[in-house]
Amino acid sequence: MNRILIVEDEPRISSFLSKGLKAAGFTPLAVATATEGREQAGTATFDLVILDLGLPDGDGYSVLSYIRSLGLDIPVIILTARNSIHDTVTGLQSGADDYMAKPFHFDELLARVQLRLRSEPQEAEVSILTHNGLQLDLLRRVATVNDVEVDLSAREFELAETFLRHPGQALSREQLLSRVWGYDYDPGSNVVDVYVRYLRNKLGTGRFETVRGVGYRLSTKV
Known part of the structure; x- marks a missing residue:
């Protein structure tokens, strides 16, 4: 490490x-x-x-x-x-x-x-992320749920991508703010909660679990 x-x-x-x-x-x-x-x-x-x-x-x-x-x-x-x-x-x-x-x-x-x-040749970057029926095509910027295309805004797509890169891992609001909105975004904002709600509505309520005192994680149970 x-x-x-x-x-x-x-x-x-x-x-x-x-x-x-x-x-x-x-x-x-x-x-x-x-x-x-x-x-x-x-x-x-x-x-x-x-x-x-x-x-x-x-x-x-x-x-x-x-x-x-x-x-x-x-x-x-x-x-x-x-x-x-x-x-x-x-x-x-x-x-x-x-x-x-x-x-x-x-x-x-x-x-x-x-x-x-990077000290040695790396494998090609993954261009498609998949988890429990949710798929993100990173090159085409297309999201699908069980092969049905879902319209996501640029910010929603970035947030979903962050979750799919860390399935089952609890991510704090600060981590999500830093990765999706940048470090200089107001840490007191509830923008993360708002966008997680958007993703739940579009991709499935049970996909994104609330981790009390921490933030959210992509469920491994869906």
């Missing part, structure tokens, strides 16, 4: 990243300062680093510079609010493997993480 170091001082973003990466099968560790980032990176026990640049005790570039000075070739993805071309070029020239600007979509970040950790 790949270990990922998150160097991010904003608690809300750090929490979204940690929960999302854990749900994707990684082992994340989050720290909030450049000093902690250098200390943890120096242990050489991580497979990838997600690095913010604006840290309370210094610039994130000091962490990147320290990692490279140790001769560590672990992938570093800069995730920052600095979004100019100059910043991007500077980040990549300084030794980062990738550069993403905030606000960001978690699924895009996850894809970049998976790409950087």
Whole structure:
């Protein structure tokens, strides 16, 4: 299981990243300062680093510079609010493997993480997800229930896809917000509950179970 170091001082973003990466099968560790980032990176026990640049005790570039000075070739993805071309070029020239600007979509970040950790040829990406009579064609963006096509909005489709990628697994509202709406969506919103209700109405009430105190899961019983 790949270990990922998150160097991010904003608690809300750090929490979204940690929960999302854990749900994707990684082992994340989050720290909030450049000093902690250098200390943890120096242990050489991580497979990838997600690095913010604006840290309370210094610039994130000091962490990147320290990692490279140790001769560590672990992938570093800069995730920052600095979004100019100059910043991007500077980040990549300084030794980062990738550069993403905030606000960001978690699924895009996850894809970049998976790409950087890919060490051998991978099988072709699955284009059709199926579970208990529910099928999603990811290329055609078509949903069917027992071979009957069901009309889903773009957001409904993304939410259904998230559930089908984790059948039987309890997903928190924060995880679903992060994956479908992005980390910067209002965490106090009830949008997840609303859209789960939409999916229940369209795909079957019993498919999506409420997990008290957590969120929802795709039922394995339907």
